[in-house]
Amino acid sequence: MKFASSAKFAAVVLTAALALTACGGGSSSSGGSPGPVDGKGKKLSVLTGVNNQYSAQQKQWFTDIAAKFKAQTGADISFETFASANDELTRIQTSVVSGQGPDVYSLGTTFTPTAYATKAFVTLSDDDWKKVGGKDRFNPAALGISGPDAQHQAGIPFVSRPFVMAYNKDLLKAAGIDKPATSWDELAAQAKKMTDPATGTFGLATGYKDNFDPWKFIWAMSVQAGNPLVDGKTLKLDDPTVKKAYETYFGWLTKDKIVDPASIGWSNSNAVAAFASGKAGYLMMTTSSSLPTLDKSAVAGKYAYTAMPTTAPGQTSPQGDGANAASILSGDNVVVADYSKQKDLAFAYINLITSKDEQLNFQKIFGDLPANAEALKALDNPALKPVADTAAKSKATPFTGAWGDIQLALLNVVVQSIPDLSKGSVDDSALQARLKDAQSKGQASLDRASK
Amino acid sequence: MSTDSLTAGKSTRRKTSRAAKPGPQSPDGTLRRRKGLSERNRPLWMLIPGGLLMIVIIVVPLLLGIFMSGLDLDQYSLRQWVSAPFIGVQNFVEALTASPLLHAIWLSVSYSLLAMVVTIPLGIAGAVATQNAFKGRALIRSIFLIPYVLPSFVVATVWRTMFQPGSVIDSMLHSVGIDAGLWLNGPQSYWTLILVQIWASWPFVYLLALSGLQSVDHEVHEASALDGALWWNKLRYVVFPYLKGPLSLAFLIGMLHHINNFTLPFVLFGVPAPSDVELLPILTYVTSFQSFRFGLSAAMAFISLILIAIPLFIYLRAVKLDDAETPGGKK
Known part of the structure; x- marks a missing residue:
């Protein structure tokens, strides 16, 4: 009885402090220069939201991307999903405190400022931006909620979901x-x-x-x-x-x-x-x-x-x-964990999923608009035209x-x-x-x- | 929950076996001496693994929690949380003066008490009704247990669906001319919570009451029948005394369980919770995981722990459940 009440107490207060889930990356130091990343024998861990609407398609997408990533870098990916925003928060808090967990996270745009405030994610340098394909690859409006200003950005736009x-x-x-x-x-x-x-x-x-x-x-x-x-x-x-x-x-x-x-x-x-x-x-x-x-x-x-x-x-x-x-400026950003020991591999993964072809493919399967500028321009479904226009007329919530x-x-x-x-x-x-x-x-x- | 019931089952068994045996206090010299002997050679070292486990999973987190309650810990300091600024009792002051904590405590305690007051007679009635063998008793007993075996999450989801505006319950009441209003928000939500809690937890009282009834000796029934006691007198003076132990235990565990119940209100009402059902666990959760005020919420949780510990301590002293095997004996 005493056990039960204290245990519950502990569970309520200390989920954050007790790092129960330890998963993810093998240990190896990062290279440093852009170019093809050799990830042979490594495994990148990616946390992303579960898509209940298209769950079968999402599983298929995971398999496809993992295969392409393996072909490019030789490394494997393990995808993990969270069921709700609360779930995601708990995972992030646990990882932030323990300094271990997924290498790459998918975040909703409005949550990016909170995540940025923990300083647990990489603020991208010019070099880092190059590794993900260059900042100008992205729809400029989508970068509006990546960081407090243009020099300090942690969130890399992945999809736009304007309302x-x-x-x-x-x-x-x-x-x-x-x-x-x-x-x-x-x-x-x-x-x-x-x-x-x-x-x-x-x-x-x-x-x-x-x-x-x-x-x-x-x-x-x-x-x-x-x-x-x-x-x-x-x-x-x-x-x-x-x-x-x-x-x-x-x-x-x-x-x-x-x-x-x-x-x-x-x-x-x-x-x-x-x-x-x-x-x-x-x-x-x-x-x-x-x-x-x-x-x-x-x-x-x-x-x-x-x-x-x-x-x-x-x-x-x-x-x-x-x-x-x-x-509101809405969609998903991806961030790389500061504790990750394979940041280059993480950037290579982001480079892959934000490329024009992958973004268009993603749009076709899930309906979310590309954050990649070229891909956004290449959209030809007339029904989506007003949505794409709205993407450009979206305003970031206060950072x-x-x-x-x-x-x-x-x-x-x-x-x-x-x-x-x-x-x-x-x-x-x-x-x-x-x-x-x-x-x-x-x-x-x-x-x-x-x- | 499972721990609760496990412990409950054990304690009841212990209690019933005590009731069945002649009281250990009886002046039985041989028994005493044997006990003394066995006490001397008890292999206490065998407790070490369990003790270590207790330290790791209870004592350490508890101390960490108390430590956290003195820190100004939020999303800005979470990453190096050990070096977050120490602010003494400020979190406690804020929790007690500038947060809805006291309101939440009042809601939690009152709702738990109300739910308990209703479930105890229900549980006894259920147990008495299924005490004597009849055809289909096993089936009825199993049906009684359904709410107890269903996961809290499922119970809450089903009830939430039924309580939606314009849903099953509303249309049922509407057909008999009652416009019940909102169930999941507003003042009525408090009663919704109590109703669902009663539904979900009465089988627990029923189980313990049933175990108490089983321990009533057959001879006692016969004796009272010979004395010409009618059903009410029999119930009042013969059966109820046997139930006192299990039922006070049920009351205690039930109260603790209700006060700590997070899943039910969370799934029923969501967050932010309507202010009429902003219970203690919900408030602690929102403070931690939505507002990121970990220090403040640790202080809230600590206050609620003390709150729960006081009646628990008094009760354990009173019924000596903590050392049922050797009443009064201190080692």
Whole structure:
């Protein structure tokens, strides 16, 4: 009994301190000059996210890439996958503390600042960039969240996954709308025309219970109104633009009634399902990876992607850098662990997977856009054109180690407001109090970051 | 969980065997002397491997945890974490004054207590109902155990699906004219948690109660029947005293298990948790693994350890479970 409680206690506190998983690289010193890497007898360890949507294809991709890598360098690769962001965090923390683990990690873009703050990953020198094929091989916009500035970059862009919206062409036409909205106000007005609760059709499909989507809306509407959220060492969640963003986002449900009331319990995949069944005019906050799903659904051939609005609620045109904030800069970066004893081999692997051919191949299988500039240009699927355009109009979230906390605080405002949403209205003073709480928590975290 | 039940099973067995035997306190000279002899030659060195293991997997992490609670340890200092700045009790001060820790403690303790208060009568009822042999008893007993053998993760996932807005439970209630509102967020989520916890953990009480019932001697039943005791009197004065031991054990283990339960609230409500169900383990987890405040969360965990240790200690003193073989004897 004593054993059980202490053991659990230990498990909760000390997962980070106890390095339980030790895996990965054999030991050998790195060479140093660019050129073909001889990796005979070595094994590179790569940690990447599991792809539940295309798991068989992902396994195949692992096998193919491993074979190509072996042909190039003579070295083997062992791929490991993590199931969720939490899983990934735990793995990274364990490896950071113990100084051993995978050589190469795949990271979501918004997590890159946090990972960078641990200083556990290689900040690439000019030489290192050459080893991965040169910095100019990448879409310049995709480099926006690789590091705090152009000289200090740790994340090497692997794929872009800009957020767009999909719209049902038939529903828009039936409502007499000739082109999709470019401002949030217009979007709400159009959605209203398409909403018909009697048939279960709603203008917008979005999930209020999603773990990521809600803060992205708030971020986008705030940035488009000229508030970058983080201004130097100051957090600006107590700004009227942020409140307006929440009011708009909640208003879709409480005032405009243009979303399914059940969506307070939805995650993004529920919204995709609703749109796929033809019951929604717009599918908000989606990526090109929904394409294979939608192409097999009832809306196949009847939908198109387009950029989300860039004009903030109540405004007539994008403020500040708003026109370039159609989406957060989203996708995956790869980073090389600082403790890795085979960095050259790691760079050779990244060189392989970010080459034009491999990037195009990856796009075909998984739908994610290439980070390789040439490959991005070579895309010929017209459906992807608006998505590729959005990739260029994506804006990086603030590069600070505190972003994780800020994101959590933004999301928490929505989580705590859900009971109000279900009752049909969010009390103004309650929202104010939640924003104040988010501001103080986020600011405290930002203070730690700039210490 | 598995450790809990294992220990529980062992202790119960120990207890029941004690109940069955004549009390060891009985003035039996020969027994005493034999014990003294065996005590002298006990091969204590055989405990060394187990002892070392205990040190490595319990004592060392515990000390590390206490050490961490004095450090300003976050993602900026994680890499060289041993040399993170030492800030004394500041983490404890922050945990107690500037974090929702006290609220979380209140939620955890109250929910555990409420769940326990309901599961104990349920468990006893289940055990009494299946005490006497009848056709299909084995089947019923197995069915009773289903919630207990299902992994917590599965239980939580299934309930979460059923509690979704507009899902099974809502439409069932709707058909009888009740609009229940939100289950997985808002004030009602606290009761959702208790409900699911009761469902998942009552078989544990049932198991221990059943083991207590098994230890009631047949003669006792006969004697009370001869004395003309009716079912309630029999239950109250004959059966319940036998159950006191196993049930207090169930209460203790259940409370500890509920307070430490992470999977159930995490899967049911996700993070960030609605403030009505921001329990102690969830808060510690978020502080560590979402906000990277390892020092602060170590302090929180240490406070909660003390919190759990106090009633545990008092209880162990009271029932002397820690040395059941030699009551009162100190070695």
